[in-house]
Amino acid sequence: MMTENKRITHLYKLIITLLAFLTLYTGAVSAAERCLHYDKPVSLSGIVEIRVFFGPPNFGEDPETDSRNIQGILFLDKPICTVEEEFNDAEKEQIEVTLIPTGSLDLADFAGRHVTVNGSLSHAHSGHHNTALLLELAGTPKPDAKPNMPEPSKSERKLILDAIRPAAASEAGQAVLIKVDRLNVSHDWGVLIGKLVAADGGDLNWKLAKDCDADLDKMLWVVLNKSSKQWNVKQMDICSPEPPYWYLEDKDLTMPCEVYAGLNNGQKDLEERCRIHSNKPR
Template structure:
């Protein structure tokens, strides 16, 4: 192996550790996609932003508590300089339409798109702002629920509604976590359900794939007594990494608790290894 190849391999080795541990920063003034839980908070507003609580107005603001911290920086050759930020876990959401659509989702897990901006003043309440924020799951959510409801009802032996705690969607794949509940005014009879123990906790776990424009159930459990993802091994993380966001492993030996972070690290490490193999004689 010649000297230049030695140098390249050394650089790859040095870089792989940092790549494995951190994600690239997102850029200001560009369209980004972020996932997390919606929080609705009330802050003091004009004229004095809390200096005179009795007379200052109140501002209701939607915030996104992210699945994992992000860093933000200016894009190469950006016309405007904004301060770099690291380990940010909250983003202020600003919409072009009435904010009621977001406030009604308080406590829910969502994925939004928008243009990332840096706060201009301390009154912005967070260092990062997502302007023109839009939900990207609203139309897909209905299609997904319509696709899984018949199979859930079949397994339950009765009509059901779907309560969603988490819905992650990425690249034609989706993971839904929640529970089945009875129609309004009725009570669910678990004795009619298939393979369900009425004395144990019951979680709905669904994996779906979108093919030819239709969502189809690939895996479903309506009465999981424990989160199925708790015991996922590296080899189990075969879907797009974003669908694992917010799902945590109980394996203390893993470098990352969050399965999405572990999935991305594994894929990055695999890419580095493949690049090494390509340049080896």
């Protein structure tokens, strides 16, 4: 027969085992509760990217004849997971979601912007989808409120564009106009983000441009410096497929911190990183 001490020891071990099982079960339930459900309203935040993928008939096997499929992708602030449901698989650590707009919404208007979107999730189910998760939008993306941008005066802006245009036209192999999405200027340094269009406002013939892939996204990225009252282009990419500032490290943030206002690499605000790195006062 079991002695009293053995009974107590046995009961103690049983309690410990039950508590451990309960802890594991509670943790699993808690993790599942944090995952998102399909076909239910969700709100997500991230940076909008516009990407071009090969489409029918061969989805990239024959680039000369395959169509192009332009999609808006949301690069999320943090990974998400989903709960398995009928016709929709569970997913873990997803950092990208394909945005499905409604009506005449043009996601290109939000390219490079940090936004918050509302909608319902579904799982990819065809070769047209290039991410595991899709988000059918309910309304228009809401961009972050623009901070107080260090924007130049109209006359200074003209001088900057006049400095960029000849160099951009040379790279593009044709006359160009500059569509400005963002222009930050501080202490004789400036950053311009935008895109190039033809002189008539239409699309450029990218086959004439130097080192540009006609099938990829094309962002205009320019770094300028003012010397002796003259703006000079220090760095320029007329057809960057991704925002170059995404890859800037702390050691690269050498310009006045105000120049990085509104730029975000998906994890941190570059202006804030610059101030921390350089210990410059606000």
